[in-house]
Amino acid sequence: MALFIRSSATTLSASYVLLGILALVLFALPLSYAWRAAVDESRLQILTEDSQRLAEVFGHRGPTGLVSFINERVGLQIAGERILLLTDSAGKELAGNLPAWPQGVTKDAGDYTRRIELDRVPTMVTMVSTELPGGYHLLVGRDNTRLAPVTTRFWYGLAAAIAVLLVSGVIGAILIRRALLSRIHSMRETVSAIMQGELSHRLPTGKSSSDELNTLSMTINRMLEQIEQLVHGVANVSNAIAHDLRTPLTELRSRLEELSLTRPPPAEAFAEVDAAVADVDRVISIFNALLRLAEIDTGMRRSGFVNVDLQDLCARAVEFYVPAAEIRDISLTFKDESGPMKACGDQLLLAQAVNNLIDNALKYTPPGGNVSVSTVRAGAEMAGIVVADSGPGMTAAQRDRATERFFRGDSSRGTPGVGLGLSLVDAVARLHGGVLEFADQQPGLRAAINFPGTK
């Protein structure tokens, strides 16, 4: 029970029920007041008009005429509804349905609301007293209790409305709480599973983006994806370090060991030492690339994002590679297909990514071919950098694995490189909220970094 009361769903619906009741009462009170005031006023008006008419009768027909008129009226009326009394100058009753001039009502002209005995029942009555010529006094009144049942019904109605509100509030609270609890329960189970190390679990989500819990679940899922990626990233890096640094280190070790065992003449020994230094340089470059990848994958560099001119960046990268392309008889060109294109990002990483793509394209394009770099725009929301070559392209299977660390296509066995270039491009694209996509353009490969929301 305490849990039920503390539950946020219960608190929320209880507050809504209270608010509803408050609104209802705030609405009913002024209404009832206005209604009553209107009734009182019209009653007084009717009584005043009545008195005036009777006074006119008195003026035309004298006291006897009025007495017979009043008697006639009393005979027609339902007792208690209309109160009439005519007295002479001595205060003696001449006609009417009241036994005596009521107590508390003076003979002065005016209106009075008093509790008087009507058929021995104390009743609230509104009366208008009029002074007629010759010391005659006329009292015209009306029983107020005639409208009492309506008032009572009004209050009963209000009470019933409040009761309905209360009941529906409680039922609503129970239903909402049950619905919420079941969803939260499933979320909690998923999160518990994740905490146990099953990182692939995701919270159940629907399609609706206006449902707050759903939005929350989707946000949490995105966070989980990020975490999973990071964890895998760390695992990948340690695997990569273990596996791919071991290979060149083994080579280096055997080279040095052989050198130490065979003790070759100096010329040969120095050549071996130079080769060993080259081995170390290779280890260092792999190491640096891995660290750079890990650094990008943490997303830390996002804090240093600035506005980057992608066109300028591509143009400069092309300019940088043109001499190298010319040597291999490849035409390398920059095509501006987008107009000015800016993105919020890391200048250095984006430059490195574009350079890697160009480097890659040049590596696989045979002499006489061409490589083109272009900035493109697809609609207002998507923009990208495309590097297309006329090389052999990649098979679908190769395309899927191209961004894996240390993956190298069979055809690239003989080319220099460690197989981290495209992983880096992919990581940079993801860091900027974009994607690296490959397409076959027969012949050749079309690699595109697509960014959303580029200005």
Add this chain to the structure above:
Amino acid sequence: MKVLLVEDNERVTRFVTKGLQEAGHTADHADNGRDGLFLAASERYDVIIMDRMLPGNIDGLSLISALRQSGNQTPILVLSALADVDERIKGLRAGGDDYLTKPFAFGELLARLDALGRRTRQDGTVTTLEVADLRMDLLSRKVVRGARQILLQPREFKLLEYLMRHAGQVVTRTMLLENVWDYHFDPQTNVVDVHISKLRQKIEPEPEHSLLRTVRNAGYMLSAE
């Protein structure tokens, strides 16, 4: 050149000191921040090599800040195992003049030291650069070799300007990448070499009068002989 090396690793110290002596420089050494600060403040050096991580209370960067605050303007090369771009920026912001990541090739270190040591002596307001019969006018952006005018692309001009400003010194590929193209990463391929050979074709029609030499295991040097 008189060099101060503040470095706690013995092997690195021996390697650097020996290399510097072979290159004709004198080197003093301190293996902790306090001694380093004392030496840097009491002697005059042409350049200081500063390791970032030092034993004791005072690390490389705070040492640099302390020196700069006391008005010492000796060029400082920061050595560090921290390779992040942010770390590099931190090092330069603290008052370092150049940043080199460990592990490094000695040729790279020496080339950068040369560049730093000479920077103080060079006048920033020169309008013409000359190496043998190669002349560059920085205002009209004209380059002539002897009587013949050489037409260069803007980037080639920048490359040649950098080489000429550092004439007689070894300039490494990394230095060229950083200073001419502003690329603070290793493009893995020999693109810089290609740019150099293209530039060589333009400024040296007759290979026998070569000014731009390749220095093995280090980089390039533009010099009169």
